[in-house]
Amino acid sequence: MSASFAQFVVMQSQNILFALGRLAGPEGATEPHFDVARALIDQLEMIQHKTRGNLSPDETKLLENALSNMRLAFVETVNLSAAPTSSSPESQADKPPSPNAGTDEEEKTGDGDEDGGERKRFSKSYG
Numbered sequence: 001m002s003a004s005f006a007q008f009v010v011m012q013s014q015n016i017l018f019a020l021g022r023l024a025g026p027e028g029a030t031e032p033h034f035d036v037a038r039a040l041i042d043q044l045e046m047i048q049h050k051t052r053g054n055l056s057p058d059e060t061k062l063l064e065n066a067l068s069n070m071r072l073a074f075v076e077t078v079n080l081s082a083a084p085t086s087s088s089p090e091s092q093a094d095k096p097p098s099p100n101a102g103t104d105e106e107e108k109t110g111d112g113d114e115d116g117g118e119r120k121r122f123s124k125s126y127g
Contacts, residue, residue, distance in 0.1 A: 005059050009044070009066050016040045016070045020077045032077050041070050 017023040019037035021030050048063050055063065 002056060002059060005055070006062055009047075009062055012040060012044055013066045013070055016044075017073060020073055022073060022077065032081060034074070034078065037070075037074055037077075041067070041074060044070065 014023060016037050018025060018030070019033045019040060021032040024030075044063070044067050048067060051059075051063075
């Protein structure tokens with residue numbers, strides 16, 4: 001029974017890593033699916049809660065370590081996907097804003113002419 005429990009925990013951990021895009025499938029690496037990974041981590045947490053007091057010390061330690069590692073992998077993957085990519089020099093995050101670029105939130109006014117006259121910029125803030 002202990003070997004089956006250990007196999008279950010390891011398989012769930014692999015499923016979480018696959019959902020995070022950290023393990024390649026038959027078609028190669030995939031995009032992370034955070035909702036799926038979070039649901040699988042929640043399932044492991046539920047197993048931990050429901051089996052509390054009924055596991056051997058080794059099983060308890062295996063489950064605690066698996067949960068700790070999967071939570072860390074989740075946070076690292078979220079942080080990596082949220083970080084701007086510097087591999088593309090043309091990415092928007094790396095480009096300085098164009099001095100003449102306007103957004104929907106900016107309102108340009110002024111009496112400057114089309115030949116480079118001075119314009120005042122006012123921006124709206126939505127706090």
